[in-house]
Amino acid sequence: MNSLKSTYYVILSLFFVITLPIKSQQVKNALADTLTVYKIAYIEISGNDKTREKIVRRELNFTVGEQYKLAEIDELIEESYKNLIKSSLFNYVTINKEFVENQCVKISIILEERWFIWPQLSIINNERNFNTWWETRDFSMLDYRLAVRQDNVFGLNHTLKFEFSYGYTHDFSVGYQNISLGAKQKHFIDFHWNYYKQSSIFYRSYNDKAESFSDKDNYVIEGQRWKINYSFRPRHKSTHSVTLAYHNTEISDTLLKLRPDFLVNNNSQNKYFQFGYSYVLDNRDDASYPLTGNLLHLSIVKRGLGIFPKFAVNLMYFYSNYRQFYKLTNRLYMAHSLSIKKSIQSQTPYYYKRGLGYSDYLRGFEYYVVEAEDLAILKNTINFELLPRIITNLNFIPIKKFKKIHYSIYLNTFFDIGYGHENDWEVINDNTLNNKLLYSGGIGLNLVTYYDKVLRVEYSLNSLSEAGFFIHFKTSI
Numbered sequence: 001m002n003s004l005k006s007t008y009y010v011i012l013s014l015f016f017v018i019t020l021p022i023k024s025q026q027v028k029n030a031l032a033d034t035l036t037v038y039k040i041a042y043i044e045i046s047g048n049d050k051t052r053e054k055i056v057r058r059e060l061n062f063t064v065g066e067q068y069k070l071a072e073i074d075e076l077i078e079e080s081y082k083n084l085i086k087s088s089l090f091n092y093v094t095i096n097k098e099f100v101e102n103q104c105v106k107i108s109i110i111l112e113e114r115w116f117i118w119p120q121l122s123i124i125n126n127e128r129n130f131n132t133w134w135e136t137r138d139f140s141m142l143d144y145r146l147a148v149r150q151d152n153v154f155g156l157n158h159t160l161k162f163e164f165s166y167g168y169t170h171d172f173s174v175g176y177q178n179i180s181l182g183a184k185q186k187h188f189i190d191f192h193w194n195y196y197k198q199s200s201i202f203y204r205s206y207n208d209k210a211e212s213f214s215d216k217d218n219y220v221i222e223g224q225r226w227k228i229n230y231s232f233r234p235r236h237k238s239t240h241s242v243t244l245a246y247h248n249t250e251i252s253d254t255l256l257k258l259r260p261d262f263l264v265n266n267n268s269q270n271k272y273f274q275f276g277y278s279y280v281l282d283n284r285d286d287a288s289y290p291l292t293g294n295l296l297h298l299s300i301v302k303r304g305l306g307i308f309p310k311f312a313v314n315l316m317y318f319y320s321n322y323r324q325f326y327k328l329t330n331r332l333y334m335a336h337s338l339s340i341k342k343s344i345q346s347q348t349p350y351y352y353k354r355g356l357g358y359s360d361y362l363r364g365f366e367y368y369v370v371e372a373e374d375l376a377i378l379k380n381t382i383n384f385e386l387l388p389r390i391i392t393n394l395n396f397i398p399i400k401k402f403k404k405i406h407y408s409i410y411l412n413t414f415f416d417i418g419y420g421h422e423n424d425w426e427v428i429n430d431n432t433l434n435n436k437l438l439y440s441g442g443i444g445l446n447l448v449t450y451y452d453k454v455l456r457v458e459y460s461l462n463s464l465s466e467a468g469f470f471i472h473f474k475t476s477i
Contacts, residue, residue: 037067041104047111051089052155056109058185059083059236073097073105083236086287089114089152091404091450092391114451115401116151131366131470156180163194170219171196190229197222203259204350208368208433210357213255223249237283243276247303249351262350264304264313270351272304272313288452289475290325291333291383297321303352315352316344323477331385336378337477343373346423355420356438362416364440364460366470370433372420379477381414383446407449414458414476415441439463446475 043064045056061076061083062068068076077095084093092112097105147163158178165171173194181187198221200214213220227245234240250269251262260266278299284290298320304313323337339360355372356362362377387409397403422434442460456472 035069036103037069038073038099038103038105039067040064040073040107041100042106043109044106045109045111047090047113048155050113050116050152050155051111051157054185055087055089055155055157056084056111059087060109061236062107077107079236082285082293084109084111086282086284087157088287088452089157091401092406112404113401114151115399118147118149118151169196169198186233188231188233190227190231192227192229193225195222195224201255203255203262204430205369205371205427206430208370208431210369213258215252215254218252218254220252220255221249223247237281239280239282241276241278241280243274243278245274245276247272247274259350264311264315264349264352267311269311270313271308271311273307274301274303275305276301284323284325289446289448289454290323290335292325292327294325295321295323314345315348318342318344325477328382331388333383333385335381335383335477338379339375339377341372341375346373348373355422356418356433360418362418362438362440362462363414363458363470363476364416364442364462364466364468365438368433370418370420370422370438371424371427371431372422372434374421375419377416377418379414379416381412381477383410383412385409386411386445405450407447410446410448412444412446413442414444415439437463444476 040062041064043057043060043062045053048056057063060080062073062080074097077097081093081095084090090111091114094110096108096110098108100106147161149159149161151157151159153160157180158176161173161175161177163171163173171194173192175190175192177190177192179189181189197219199216199219200212201221202210203213204211225245225247227243229241229243231242232240248269248271249263253268255262256266256268263270276299278297280298281296282293284293284295298318300318301316303315304311306314319339319341321337321339323335325333325335327333341360350371353371353373354360355370355375356377357365357369360375360377363379385408387407389406389408391404391406393404395403417437417439419437420434422428428434440460440462442458444456444458446457447455454473454475456470456474456476458470458472459467460470461467
């Protein structure tokens with residue numbers, strides 16, 4: 001027994017004698033790697049058949065000739081990958097590093113561009129969401145839209161768009177966006193114009209539902225908008241935007257009699273200039289279905305600059321939204337979103353008032369609207385990656401840019417809470433959900449695929465003890 005113990009201790013001692021120098025050398029090598037500085041010697045870009053190289057390089061966090069530690073290079077590659085994916089120019093991005101002589105690194109960027117020319121013949125739902133339309137299946141609420149959109153014009157990531165709609169809305173619009181000014185590509189400008197007229201429009205909320213007024217013989221509202229937007233992007237993740245717009249809106253005499261406070265000062269016409277400022281800080285890993293990172297959006301909008309005193313439009317509000325995404329475990333993710341809107345005026349005419357149930361809504365309350373001057377919404381989601389991202393080729397599709405697709409499936413559970421504050425006693429008397437804490441929860445299944453497409457199927461239970469299935473076509477947070 002003693003002999004066996006002696007042999008054991010001898011072997012153990014030999015193990016430490018042999019391995020300690022190896023471990024010590026590994027630690028030294030790891031330490032050397034963290035301290036060694038590498039120079040970016042080459043950046044090789046391929047696959048940008050349409051996109052100009054300077055547009056790609058603008059999204060990179062590193063440049064040729066700069067020196068970094070190894071860990072810094074890996075971090076900069078990851079951030080550059082996120083920037084390129086969020087640019088909406090590429091379906092797939094691969095970035096590799098290769099060590100060459102004299103402590104230099106070669107970066108290879110392999111891109112697969114999206115399809116950039118989109119002739120569109122589409123059906124647009126003018127209800128607040130798909131579920132409210134499906135409840136009535138009212139085809140008069142649909143627009144039949146013919147559009148031509150050219151993304152990445154001249155390979156410079158400009159967007160040119162013409163649209164014509166016929167149906168619920170007769171609309172014609174032209175837009176040219178994301179035009180860069182200056183060699184450093186930090187300043188951008190957008191232009192947009194549209195003319196519209198409708199024979200039907202939401203004109204009030206009653207029993208917490210949006211009600212429409214229609215006139216088959218006449219248009220109940222028509223108008224036009226001009227907009228110019230200037231953006232300053234000092235860094236990859238942050239953008240400042242200033243918008244100046246002109247609005248001219250006119251409603252029919254019938255609608256004015258039915259709802260005198262539809263526009264400002266009980267007028268049948270509102271003409272005004274609008275000023276807006278917004279700041280966006282985007283640290284998300286993806287724009288269409290983020291899993292990690294965060295997003296901050298702050299904005300202020302002022303309608304009426306005193307240029308048309310006859311109409312006396314003087315409305316203003318602040319809006320903020322913060323979203324946080326993070327990984328809990330290997331395939332489990334959590335997300336939170338907090339939205340707050342504050343109006344300066346105590347009462348806003350119906351046409352300009354938007355509370356819960358429009359772009360901001362609680363899951364489980366899709367059928368309801370909560371007209372509100374001020375609102376607050378907190379959304380919480382836990383995502384489980386049921387099917388990790390799969391990339392496959394559909395060989396029967398002849399067009400290369402559509403042949404290679406990716407898809408993933410997430411199972412989630414969620415809990416939302418919100419509050420809409422309203423001062424108008426007529427609105428309060430006609431509805432029950434204003435000035436009341438609302439909440440909901442449920443489970444969902446999300447399909448995420450290429451070209452930023454998301455399909456959400458959810459089962460929700462709200463604080464009114466109502467449950468149901470709902471379908472959406474974009475991410476909830």
